[in-house]
Amino acid sequence: MKVTQTTDYELIAKLNQPVQQIHFELKPDYFKEYNYDDVKQFFKDIVHKDGFIFLLLEDGGEPLGFAMIEIREYPENPFRRAYRSVFVHQISIVETQRKKGYGTRLMEEIYNIAKKHGIDVIELDYWVGNTVAENF
Numbered sequence: 001m002k003v004t005q006t007t008d009y010e011l012i013a014k015l016n017q018p019v020q021q022i023h024f025e026l027k028p029d030y031f032k033e034y035n036y037d038d039v040k041q042f043f044k045d046i047v048h049k050d051g052f053i054f055l056l057l058e059d060g061g062e063p064l065g066f067a068m069i070e071i072r073e074y075p076e077n078p079f080r081r082a083y084r085s086v087f088v089h090q091i092s093i094v095e096t097q098r099k100k101g102y103g104t105r106l107m108e109e110i111y112n113i114a115k116k117h118g119i120d121v122i123e124l125d126y127w128v129g130n131t132v133a134e135n136f
Contacts, residue, residue, distance in 0.1 A: 088124035
């Protein structure tokens, strides 16, 4: 099992399908149904933007999942000091490959990236009813 950084937006778009499908099923009034061409264009537009990092998980040379993270900078305000975080936008594992440690491996790499950047806050959110994310 190996995790590498990638800019292959076409592959990311394909691997995004399972997580987008979950979102659409949970909140069809909020999320759009998965459309490969639209998703591919979205990832093409942001894959090289500062702060975004895409991780590809492969096992035996087969792509099985990805993570989309962003290094965020929060300014100081009256309530808290300025800080930086790693925000996890998405983690997606091919449905038939879940519960095999792949998501955990991606999170380990996200922790390593945070440490490398001197960041001690990792943020993520998920929708109520997304039991896959909640259980993970």
